[in-house]
Amino acid sequence: MRSYAIDTQDDGLVTYTDNKRWLWLLSLVNPLIPFVGIAGQVITGNELWLLVPLILMFGMGPLLDWTFGEDENNPPEVLVPQLEQDRYYRILTYLTVPLHFIMFFGCAIWVGTQSLPWWGFLALTIAVGFSDGFAINTGHELGHKRTRLETTLAKIVLAVPAYGHFWIEHNRGHHRDVATPEDPASARMGESIYKFARREIPGAFHRAWKIEYERLGRKGASVWGPQNEILQSYVITLVMQLGLIVAFGWIMLPFLVIHNFFSWWVLTSANYIEHYGLLRAKQADGKYERCQPHHSWNANHKYSNLLLFHLQRHSDHHANPTRRYQSLRHFEDLPQLPVGYYGMYVVAYIPWLWFKILDARLLALPHINGDLNKINMDPAHREKLIQKYG
Amino acid sequence: MAEYQCPGCGYIYDETLGDDHEGYPPGMEFDELPDDFVCPDCAVRYKEDFLKNPKQSD
Numbered sequence: 001m002r003s004y005a006i007d008t009q010d011d012g013l014v015t016y017t018d019n020k021r022w023l024w025l026l027s028l029v030n031p032l033i034p035f036v037g038i039a040g041q042v043i044t045g046n047e048l049w050l051l052v053p054l055i056l057m058f059g060m061g062p063l064l065d066w067t068f069g070e071d072e073n074n075p076p077e078v079l080v081p082q083l084e085q086d087r088y089y090r091i092l093t094y095l096t097v098p099l100h101f102i103m104f105f106g107c108a109i110w111v112g113t114q115s116l117p118w119w120g121f122l123a124l125t126i127a128v129g130f131s132d133g134f135a136i137n138t139g140h141e142l143g144h145k146r147t148r149l150e151t152t153l154a155k156i157v158l159a160v161p162a163y164g165h166f167w168i169e170h171n172r173g174h175h176r177d178v179a180t181p182e183d184p185a186s187a188r189m190g191e192s193i194y195k196f197a198r199r200e201i202p203g204a205f206h207r208a209w210k211i212e213y214e215r216l217g218r219k220g221a222s223v224w225g226p227q228n229e230i231l232q233s234y235v236i237t238l239v240m241q242l243g244l245i246v247a248f249g250w251i252m253l254p255f256l257v258i259h260n261f262f263s264w265w266v267l268t269s270a271n272y273i274e275h276y277g278l279l280r281a282k283q284a285d286g287k288y289e290r291c292q293p294h295h296s297w298n299a300n301h302k303y304s305n306l307l308l309f310h311l312q313r314h315s316d317h318h319a320n321p322t323r324r325y326q327s328l329r330h331f332e333d334l335p336q337l338p339v340g341y342y343g344m345y346v347v348a349y350i351p352w353l354w355f356k357i358l359d360a361r362l363l364a365l366p367h368i369n370g371d372l373n374k375i376n377m378d379p380a381h382r383e384k385l386i387q388k389y390g
Numbered sequence: 391m392a393e394y395q396c397p398g399c400g401y402i403y404d405e406t407l408g409d410d411h412e413g414y415p416p417g418m419e420f421d422e423l424p425d426d427f428v429c430p431d432c433a434v435r436y437k438e439d440f441l442k443n444p445k446q447s448d
Contacts, residue, residue: 146431175433218413291434321432322399 004075004082016079018326020071026306027092030134031099033057034127038110041120050120053127061342064303071302074329089326090150093141093309097157100135104128104160104240104259111255112248122258129259132161133266134307141309143167144321155233159240161263164233165208173207174271175321179278179295180288181376189277189362190381192351197268269345273297274314277362278335279376291318294367297335304340312341335365363389394420395444399432403440 003017033053040049075083083089107128111121135157143154143166151167158164170185177183184203187196212230213223221227244252278295280288293315299305305312309325315335316328337344338357348354368374372390391405403423408414412430414423420440427437 172428172430172433176428215413219410220413287436290436290439319434320399321434 002086002088004079004086006078006082008078011078014076014078016075016083018075018083019073020302020306021088023302023306024089024092024326026303027309028095028099030307031096031103031131031138034103034107034124034131037124037127038107047117047120050116050124054123054130057127057130058342058346061304061307062339062346065301065340065343068302070300071305072300072330075327080323080327083327084324086326089324090145093138093150093325094153096135096138097142097153100132100138100157100160104132108244108248108252108255112244112251121255125255125258126262129161129262130266132259132263133269135160136163136166136263136267137270137308137311139163139166140170140311141325143171145324146322155229156236159233159236161267162234162237162241162260163264163267164237165205165212165230166267167233168212168229169204169208171321172211173204175291175318178291178318179275179280179376181279183275185271186275186376187272187277188376188378189359190355190378190385193269193272193348193354194351195378196272197265200268200271201264269348270311270341272348273337273341273344275376276358277375277377279374281374293319293331293334294365297337298330299337299340299344300330301340304342308341312337333366335361359385359389391417392420392443393445394440394442396429396432396435397439397441398435399429401429401431402444 001017001019001021003015005013005015007013033056036056037050037053040052041047107124111124116124139154139158142150142157145151154167155164158166174183174185177186179186181188184200184207187193191199208230212228216223216225216228219227224231226232241252241256244256274297275295276297278297280291280295282288296314296318298314299312301312310328311317311325313328313330315331316323320328338361339347347357362368362375363370370389372386377385393405394403395401403409403414403420405419406416408416408418409430420437420442423437425437429435429440
């Protein structure tokens with residue numbers, strides 16, 4: 001296995017081996033999970049196989065997180081430049097891009113050409129939607145980078161889940177406003193995921209267009225022209241999705257609507273979890289304090305971190321958004337989730353359970369220590385929460 | 391003409407070049423950038439965090 005080394009004045013020879021190096025290949029398997037259902041159906045002739053992808057995602061995710069546990073391995077800071085230069089890691093992110101297209105079209109063709117039972121159609125379509133939600137994760141990793149190749153790939157892969165505005169919304173909107181009441185992509189204490197989604201999905205769309213409208217205005221370019229980076233991605237989506245309707249008829253309409261919704265829902269789920277209740281303090285000048293590591297929730301579970309390009313090391317990501325996934329670090333004493341995202345998604349879908357687990361953790365954080373003024377709270381639940389915890 | 395660097399991610403705003411992608415023309419001074427300017431690359435640091443002429447002070 002490749003190791004990195006540097007001779008330093010203070011600490012002598014510093015070496016590092018990434019013990020997850022080859023395991024990162026798992027990120028190439030993840031986009032293809034829906035194919036397991038189709039392959040099973042082809043081989044056995046049994047339509048029940050169409051349920052397997054969803055079971056794999058939501059059963060295997062938490063189970064393998066539990067089996068393989070946590071991983072607190074960090075690269076030494078002096079070796080991060082070497083690690084970032086290692087092309088192996090970025091090639092994996094490039095390769096996931098075509099895989100999302102192959103999986104999306106493969107499943108669309110299957111749905112368009114086979115007469116599946118309604119429940120098989122639904123299960124496969126939802127699985128494809130969830131899987132392409134992870135295309136947003138790939139787009140996220142690529143979109144934060146400075147090379148033209150990577151930002152272009154980000155716009156391309158975001159076309160699969162029909163979420164081309166994410167790149168601008170996330171990098172320029174969410175990262176600026178994170179953990180404030182103004183951020184539609186930061187969840188408030190007392191807000192269920194179902195209420196959050198109704199604020200997050202339209203809010204993100206609106207913010208992305210506002211930022212792009214202002215940028216194009218400064219350039220003197222037309223909002224409806226080719227320089228609009230949201231439209232660039234939307235055009236690919238339009239061609240793909242209209243093409244499928246033309247090729248396979250109206251069956252594609254429910255397929256695409258359900259697919260797109262569940263892709264967005266994966267992002268909503270991640271956003272809901274990542275900053276729940278956390279709040280940056282307002283300074284005397286009216287601006288918010290800079291984003292600190294304690295403004296994000298983290299999980300160190302090995303399996304889900306491999307599938308998600310270390311997204312769950314979220315504090316370091318927000319402190320250093322341009323840092324590549326292989327270099328993101330774990331820190332002690334930060335807001336930690338009890339399980340990885342896959343498990344937390346399921347908890348989030350059951351609001352009473354979410355509030356029971358997360359509200360206690362939130363209040364117990366060292367920088368909050370029970371002080372409700374230091375929490376991003378849903379105004380509609382403020383009275384009730386003060387009565388309960390004040 | 392001066393350069394200003396984001397202390398977080400290293401993005402450099404060079405007044406000579408401006409930033410075409412962001413719509414700031416060549417020659418636009420850092421002071422002329424909007425007050426709510428945040429780093430175009432990381433969006434973590436605000437305008438007042440930027441360091442003037444970082445290379446000279448190295």
